[in-house]
Amino acid sequence: MDDSLSSTSLLRNAKRAAHKAMDDHGRRDYDEFALHAGVAVEKLAKAVLVAMNPIYIVEMRGSAEMLFHLGGHLTASKVRTIGASEAITRLRTLKILKVDTKLDLLIEVRNGVAHASGGVQAKGLLSTLAESVDTLLKRLDSSGPEFWERWYSAVLVAIDRHRSEIQRDVEIRIKQARHLFDDRFEGLPETAKEAVLKVHPRDVGFRSTMSPRAADRLLTFSSETPCPACGGLAHLMSTPIGTTGTHTELSAFWLRCRLCDLELDGADQIAASGADVEKAQVPTSIDLSWDVTPHTALEVGPTYMD
Structure with missing residues (x-):
């Protein structure tokens, strides 16, 4: 045959x-x-x-x-x-x-x-x-x-x-991202991977900032947190969900790692990934204002990740 x-x-x-x-x-x-x-x-x-x-x-x-x-x-x-x-x-x-x-x-x-x-x-x-x-x-x-x-x-x-559908989806994404990360360094010395993991995202264009969206007055925080897939620093976006007289509580809604291409969209996916958002690097205090009519000033005290 x-x-x-x-x-x-x-x-x-x-x-x-x-x-x-x-x-x-x-x-x-x-x-x-x-x-x-x-x-x-x-x-x-x-x-x-x-x-x-x-x-x-x-x-x-x-x-x-x-x-x-x-x-x-x-x-x-x-x-x-x-x-x-x-x-x-x-x-x-x-x-x-x-x-x-x-x-x-x-x-x-x-x-x-x-x-x-x-x-x-x-x-x-x-x-x-x-x-x-x-x-x-x-x-x-x-x-x-x-x-x-x-x-x-x-x-x-x-x-x-x-597992729930979200848990399955996120865990599979993490495993896929790890394989993609490893594939990018195939044939290279282990020191190459270690060197890349030490690079701070700010060095390649990421900045810890808070930016207003004039249309809906929504504030988003751009920060960094350890990637749950490769261990490098991932880009994390958060938004305020509550304030008191002393602090503002943030909720992460988007995570993306430039090293392994992991992308998570929504608080549920980020929570399922086990990402330690408590370690996210965010400003400790901010005094922000932008031009609108009438002029509005916003003051945000110490920030905490949800």
């Missing part, structure tokens, strides 16, 4: 595509993620079918040429096998895969039949990829750690239903 259609070869190609999908998801390129995730599921589904019997990936139309090709008695003029949707359908018939509308959507997005507007739908299909791969690997007696390698811990989070 053609070695490219062996279960081992299909498993190897599925692994390669799955890793590309995880890289794409980490870069927030969700269209590419759907493409590679769909390929991974297709290759893995075919690997399971071939392991059971090679003829299970033969199309049930046209000549019997491929049937003899897979049986090792004839070389087909053109190698043609079933597609992803049919492979999944056959595995469902064999009670190996369950009906899953999200898996169907993943294949449709990959094939261009369905369009994930802005990548939103595709982004949420990471757990679908992880669960499908987990089910199929068991049929091949292959282990998750061997298949996923460095992505295994992120995959475990994706399928952990004990």
